[in-house]
Amino acid sequence: MRIAILLFDRFTALDAVGPYEVLSRLPDTEVVFVGEDRGAVRNEVGSLSLVADAALHEVSRPDIVVVPGGPGQTDHMSDGPVHEWLRTADENTTRTTSVCTGSLILAAAGILAGRTATSHWLALEQLSPLGVTPSSERVVRDGKYVTAAGVSAGIDMGLGLAGELADEDTARRIQLGIEYDPLPPYGSGSPDKAPTEITEALRNRSRFLLEGRS
Amino acid sequence: MRIAILLFDRFTALDAVGPYEVLSRLPDTEVVFVGEDRGAVRNEVGSLSLVADAALHEVSRPDIVVVPGGPGQTDHMSDGPVHEWLRTADENTTRTTSVCTGSLILAAAGILAGRTATSHWLALEQLSPLGVTPSSERVVRDGKYVTAAGVSAGIDMGLGLAGELADEDTARRIQLGIEYDPLPPYGSGSPDKAPTEITEALRNRSRFLLEGRS
Numbered sequence: 001m002r003i004a005i006l007l008f009d010r011f012t013a014l015d016a017v018g019p020y021e022v023l024s025r026l027p028d029t030e031v032v033f034v035g036e037d038r039g040a041v042r043n044e045v046g047s048l049s050l051v052a053d054a055a056l057h058e059v060s061r062p063d064i065v066v067v068p069g070g071p072g073q074t075d076h077m078s079d080g081p082v083h084e085w086l087r088t089a090d091e092n093t094t095r096t097t098s099v100c101t102g103s104l105i106l107a108a109a110g111i112l113a114g115r116t117a118t119s120h121w122l123a124l125e126q127l128s129p130l131g132v133t134p135s136s137e138r139v140v141r142d143g144k145y146v147t148a149a150g151v152s153a154g155i156d157m158g159l160g161l162a163g164e165l166a167d168e169d170t171a172r173r174i175q176l177g178i179e180y181d182p183l184p185p186y187g188s189g190s191p192d193k194a195p196t197e198i199t200e201a202l203r204n205r206s207r208f209l210l211e212g213r214s
Numbered sequence: 215m216r217i218a219i220l221l222f223d224r225f226t227a228l229d230a231v232g233p234y235e236v237l238s239r240l241p242d243t244e245v246v247f248v249g250e251d252r253g254a255v256r257n258e259v260g261s262l263s264l265v266a267d268a269a270l271h272e273v274s275r276p277d278i279v280v281v282p283g284g285p286g287q288t289d290h291m292s293d294g295p296v297h298e299w300l301r302t303a304d305e306n307t308t309r310t311t312s313v314c315t316g317s318l319i320l321a322a323a324g325i326l327a328g329r330t331a332t333s334h335w336l337a338l339e340q341l342s343p344l345g346v347t348p349s350s351e352r353v354v355r356d357g358k359y360v361t362a363a364g365v366s367a368g369i370d371m372g373l374g375l376a377g378e379l380a381d382e383d384t385a386r387r388i389q390l391g392i393e394y395d396p397l398p399p400y401g402s403g404s405p406d407k408a409p410t411e412i413t414e415a416l417r418n419r420s421r422f423l424l425e426g427r428s
Binding site: 012013014017018020021024025030031032033040045047048049050051053100120121138139149150151152153155156159160163168169171172173175176177178179180181182183184185186188189190191193194195198199201202209 | 226227228231232234235238239244245246247254259261262263264265267314334335352353363364365366367369370373374377382383385386387389390391392393394395396397398399400402403404405407408409412413415416423
C-alpha cells in the first residue's frame with residue numbers, strides 16, 4: 001500500500017505529521033511526502049521544513065492521498081499542477097483524505113462535489129460555495145472520501161483509517177505504540193467547548209489564522 | 215523566547231512536531247530545530263525528514279529545550295556533543311523538557327539525576343538505573359524539568375507549557391486553533407486501557423519498538 005502526503009509551502013506541520021505517525025506504522029505500507037518539486041517545504045510559521053522525497057509526477061498511483069491544510073491552502077484554490085495531480089490520483093485511490101483546510105483544496109479541485117466533508121471550524125463556511133455540504137464532525141466519511149477537522153484531528157482520522165485498512169487490533173497496537181490517551185490540560189478544543197471570548201477572539205483573527213493575512 | 219527542539223537520526227516525528235505545533239504559536243517566540251549538523255534529519259521509519267535549521271554550536275542559550283524520543287535515542291546514551299550541548303543549554307533554560315524516550319537521553323546526560331520523570335510506557339523501567347524516579351503520569355513536572363510520556367503526549371505537554379509560559383487564555387486559544395478536542399476511535403491509548411493481548415503484543419516487541427531492533 002502506498003500513501004502519498006502532499007506538501008506545499010505554508011502547510012501546517014501537524015496536519016501532515018499526525019496522520020503520518022499513525023499510517024506509517026501500518027504493515028506493508030510505504031508513505032511518501034510529495035511536493036510540486038522534491039526538496040524541503042516550509043510550514044506557515046517558517047521555522048519547520050519537511051522534505052518532499054518525491055515530486056508529483058513521480059507518484060502517479062498512490063492508494064491513499066492525504067492533503068494537509070494550512071495558510072498555503074489559499075495558493076491551491078485554482079487549477080494547476082496540484083489539482084491535476086489530485087484528480088488523476090483520485091481516479092485510483094481507495095481513500096482520498098484531508099486534514100483541516102486541506103478539504104478546501106480537494107473541493108476546489110472538484111473532487112468533493114456533492115459530498116459531505118469537514119474542515120477547520122473557522123473554514124467550514126467555505127465548503128458550501130465549493131459544492132460541498134459542511135459537517136462539523138471531527139472525522140467525516142463519505143464513500144472513499146475521509147476529511148478531518150482542524151490540525152490535531154488528523155491523528156483521530158489516521159487511527160480510524162488504520163482500523164479500516166488493516167484491522168482493529170492493528171489500529172489498537174498503533175494507538176498504544178504512540179500512547180494516544182490524550183489529556184488536554186484545557187477544555188478548549190472546539191468552538192462549543194471553549195469560553196465564548198476565546199472562540200470570538202479566534203473568529204476575529206480568522207483571516208490571519210487561516211490565510212496568514214492580518 | 216527561544217525554544218530549541220533537538221533532532222537526531224531515527225527520532226520519532228510526532229514527538230517533535232506535537233510540542234512544536236503548540237509552542238510555535240506562542241507570541242514573541244522563536245522555535246528552532248537543532249541537530250549535530252544543519253540539514254535534513256530522518257526519522258526511524260525512514261520516510262520523513264525534518265530539517266535542522268541550526269547546528270548545536272549555533273544555539274547556545276535557548277530558554278527552553280525539547281528532546282524528542284525514538285529508536286535513535288540509543289545512539290545518544292553516552293557522552294558526546296549532544297550530551298555536552300544539553301548540559302550547557304540546561305544551565306540557562308527556564309524549562310528542559312522531553313517527549314517519549316527523550317527523557318532517557320536527558321537522564322543519561324545526568325540532567326535528571328534525583329528527579330522524577332516519565333517516558334514511553336515501554337521504557338519507564340530504564341529510568342531507575344539512570345538515577346531517575348519513574349512516573350507513569352502523562353506529563354511529569356519536577357522543578358523546571360517537564361517530561362511527557364510516549365509520542366502523542368508531547369501535545370498535552372506543549373499546551374501545559376503554553377499556559378505556564380504565556381497564560382491560560384493563550385493556551386486555550388492555541389488549543390482551539392489546533393482544534394485539539396481529541397476523539398480517539400479506540401480506547402487503547404495506555405497499557406491500562408488497552409486489551410491485555412494488545413499490551414502484551416507490544417511488550418514482546420518492545421526492543422523493536424524502542425530501539426528499532428528485532
